[in-house]
Amino acid sequence: EGIIPAIESSHAVAYGMKLAKRMDKGSILINLSGRGDKDMDYVIEKYGIR
Numbered sequence: 750e751g752i753i754p755a756i757e758s759s760h761a762v763a764y765g766m767k768l769a770k771r772m773d774k775g776s777i778l779i780n781l782s783g784r785g786d787k788d789m790d791y792v793i794e795k796y797g798i799r
Contacts, residue, residue: 755783756792 754762758781765779792798 752781753785753789754781755785756788758782759785 758779761779761781765777769777
């Protein structure tokens with residue numbers, strides 16, 4: 750979808766993906782807060798991503 754969740758919210762996305770594998774087909778709703786684009790500089794520096 751092109752969504753960049755904030756670092757804190759990315760934990761919910763990761764767990765939602767894990768949980769979805771064990772559920773019947775349908776919908777999962779995850780509430781996101783913050784903007785991940787603000788965290789990009791930190792992530793790039795921390796993990797050496799280019």
